[in-house]
Amino acid sequence: MKTIIIDDERLARNELKRLLEDFPKINVVAEAANADEAIELIDEHQPDLLFLDIQMPGKNGFELLEIIEDRVPEVIFTTAYDEYALKAFEYNALDYLMKPIDSSRLAEAITKVEAEIKRTERLSSDPNVQYLTENDQVFVKDGEKCWFVKLGKVRLFESMGNYVRLHFEDQKPMILKSLNSLEERLDPKSFFRANRKHIINLQWVEKIEPWFSGGLLVTLKGGEKSTPLEKIEISRRQAIKFKDLMSL
Template identity: 75%
Template sequence: MKTLIVDDERLARNELRRLLENFPKIQIVGEAANADEALPMIDELEPELLFLDIQMPGKNGFELLQSIEGKAPEVIFTTAYDEYAIKAFEFNALDYLLKPVELARLSEAIHRVEEEQHATEPSTSAGQSSGHKLLGENDQVFVKDGEKCWFVKLGKVRLFESMGNYVRLYFDDQKPLVLKSLNALEDRLDPVTFFRANRKHIINLQWIEKIEPWFSGGLLVTLRGGDKIEISRRQAIRFKDLLSL
C-alpha cells in the first residue's frame, strides 16, 4: 500500500518510518513536512494511505484534507493531542494515534486499513469474478435508516454526500444515512452514471440540470430538485473529458 507521511517534526517522521518497517505491505513513497509540500505529492504519487499530523505550520491536517481534489487517501492521524479525536473521525479517519506512537497501537491501525481494503475488494475485477458487479442506475438497493427502510432504484438517487463515517443518500424527498465511507461506495457504483464531484459528493449524471463555471477552474452543477454541487478543479477536467464528444 503506497503510503505518505506528513508531519512537521523530522524525528517523528523518522520514528514512524522505523516502526512501519515491521509491516511489509506498507510502501512509503514519500514524506512531507507541511500541507504545501504534501498536496503536490498526493496529486503526483496518489498514495493510498496518509499518516497525517494535525498541528503543522500553515494549513493543519484537517485543512490539508479539505484541499485534496478528487478521491482522498485513507487517513490515520498521528498527533500529540487527544482533543481532536472526534473531529478526526468526521473526516473519515481510519484511526487516531497519539504520539509517541506505540508499535502495538500502530499494528491495530494497520489492521483497520487492511479490513477497509477487504471491504472494498468486491468492486475490483477479482471481486466481480466472485459474483459482484458494479451497481448501475437500474439496480435496486436496500436502504435502512433507523426504523425506516427503502428498496430504491439507484437511478432515483441524485446525490451521495459524505457525513463522517456515513453517507447520506438523496432521493425523492428522503435523505437516509448508511454506514459506509464514500470511497467504498464509489468503488461499487458504475462510473458511467455516478461521478465523484469532490471529496464529499458523488452525483448522478442523469440528474444534472445546469452547469456553470466556478472558482479556480471548477464547475458548479445544479441537479433537478435544486441541489448545487461544486466539481473541484481536478475533477472538472475529468468531467469535461467524460461528457465531451
C-alpha cells in the same frame, strides 16, 4: 505500500519511522514538515498511505486533504489531540492514532490499510463485478423508517463520516457505509464522484456553470417542489473527467 509521513515535528517523524521498521510492507518514500511540502511529494510519489498530523504551521491536516481531494490515498491521522477524532472520520480516515504512538495500535491501523487496499484491488480487477444501476432497487433503513427505493431516484449521495446520506424526493436517510465503498458499487455511467464528499446522479443534473480554479458548479433538480435546488461543486481534477464523460 508507498508511504509519506507528514508532521511538523522532526522527532515525531523519526519515532514513527523507527516503529514502521517492524512492518516490511510499509515503504516510507518521503516525509514532509508541512502541507505545502506534502502536496509536492504526493504529486511526485503517488503514495498508497499517508501518516498525517493535524496541527501544523500553515495549513492543517484537514486543509491538506481538501486540496488533494481527488488523489487522496489511505490516511491514518497521528495527533496529540483527541478532540479531532470525529472530524477525522468525516474525511474517511482509516484510523486515528494518538501520540505517543503505541506499536500495537500502529499494527491495528496498518492491518486496516492492508485490508482496504486488497479489497479495492480485488474489486477493480474482477471482471465479474456487477455495478448497481439506476434501475436497481435498494433497501434503506434509518432508525424506525424503511424505504425500498430505485437508485435512479437518488440524486445525491453525501458523505457524513462513516455514513452516507441519500437524497431522494424529500427524504434524507443515512446508511452505515463509506462513500468510497459505495462508489465502487455504483455504475460509473450514471453516478459521478464530484468531490470528496459527494456522488451525483448524472440524470439529475439541471445546470452546469464554470467555478473557481477550473472547477464546475452543478445544480441538481429538486426532488419535490418544496425541496431547494442543490448546488454541488465539481473539483478541478474531477471537472476534467466530467467534461470527458459528458462530451460527444
